[in-house]
Amino acid sequence: MIIAGKYEVPDDCPKDCKFTGCISQGDWCHQCPVFNCAPTEDEDGGEFYLCRPEDYREDWAAEWEEFFKTGKTPELAL
Secondary structure (H helix, E strand, O other), rough: OEEEEEEEEOOOOOOOOOOOOOOOOOOOOOHOOHHHHOOEEEOOOOOEOOOOHOOOOOOHHHHHHHHHHHHOOOOOOO
């Protein structure tokens, strides 16, 4: 999927992601655009997003794109 208008990340969690299994709120998975920008179905059968892909923070998007390409841990500024 394309996030923040120009960064490419997977549509689904990669099987080999080093953050797989994170379960607490605020962990890596909960910051990840794969988790935040993937559409889910709402009660009426429509799409619901925690964050629309085009609205994801550009600085974070660049970090996540690099992570998925190289494995470098993202540096997410607050």
